[in-house]
Amino acid sequence: MAIDEFGELKMISRLPMSDREVERAFGSSRGSACELIPPGESMEVRSFVNFLTERDRTDARNSRPLASSRRDLFSVGLEFERADRDALPALSRGTIAGYLEDHFVSIQARVRRDLLDRKLYFHDRPLALTAQFRGSKLTQSFEPLVSASIREFHSLGLFVPEEKRIKKPEDFRTIVLVFRADILRPIGKETDEVFEFAFIQGREFTDSVGEKQLECHVFVTSESRTLLNHVRRASRPTSADQCSILGRIAVTEYDSTGLYPKTSATRNYRIAKQASFPMTTIEEYCAAQKWQGGIETNLPQVLGAIIDQKLNLPAE
Secondary structure, eight states: OOOOTTTTOOEESSOOOSHHHHHHHHHHTGGGBOEEOOTTSBSOEEEEESOSSHHHHHOTTOSSOOOEEEEEEEEEEEEEOHHHHHTSOTTTHHHHHHHHHHEEEEEEEEEEEOTTTOOEEEOSOOEEEEEESSSOOBOBOOOHHHHHHHTTEEEEEEEOOTTOOSOOGGGSOEEEEEEEEEEEOSSSSOEEEEEEEEEEEEEEEEOTTSOEEEEEEEEEEETTTTEEEEEOOOOSOSSGGGSSEEEEEEEEEEOTTSSSEEEEEEEEEEEOEEEEEEHHHHHHHHHHTTOSSSTTTOHHHHHHHHHTTOSOOOOO
């Protein structure tokens, strides 16, 4: 029996745009939250294997799994401002702060190889691991505070235009992620719930030894999705300030012992970007191209235009 290798992939053909649409999409995509890689694994898996996570092994629908590799997309670092660090319980302060100072998170993609002509494409389900800035090149155990934050990254699916009836591997090279953050207000302990997008677009190329690879371009929105940032390419960070996204957090709730954090909120975050584009500029570009709709229906073309420097009006 023939295998429908694209049949299990989750696809969307339009971005949710309003606050209500995005919140609803986030809530309905909990089953596509980042899957956490356990400790003791390689930081990347360049070969193609049938199982990358425990879910792969236990998913009843996956009786004939297709091989995937695991590739780094962007890194996330977390840190405390001095006042928030000093407010931690004295008995656990060094452990908590030390863990964040020593570890980062890598958000990763599953990459598959087409059964027919071996072209590369993405799976929709994202992965996450934590590793040390220096030292071991194997994955580490997640602290609950960190894993709770990373599970707020959900995949909405692969963006495939609606008119694509006959689909090819090249059509599955744009991933749409949405993430939620509780942002602390400047005064007091109240927070605002904020949703932002992360987009990944892959481009196939042949490396120096003749192997096909996907070059991954990462884009993250900010300012409540009014600004689109093209994230700088980076290798493994050696400190928090080298991460693609650096969040400064404060603990908002502790466990029953009162010593270890249970939940946190974000004071602010920084994106390591090479260029930023207001959504108004992107909409103007879509109109100038006479495309039907804006970024919500033309996401792959918009990201491609930024990569090719055709949309060259960066924000101030």
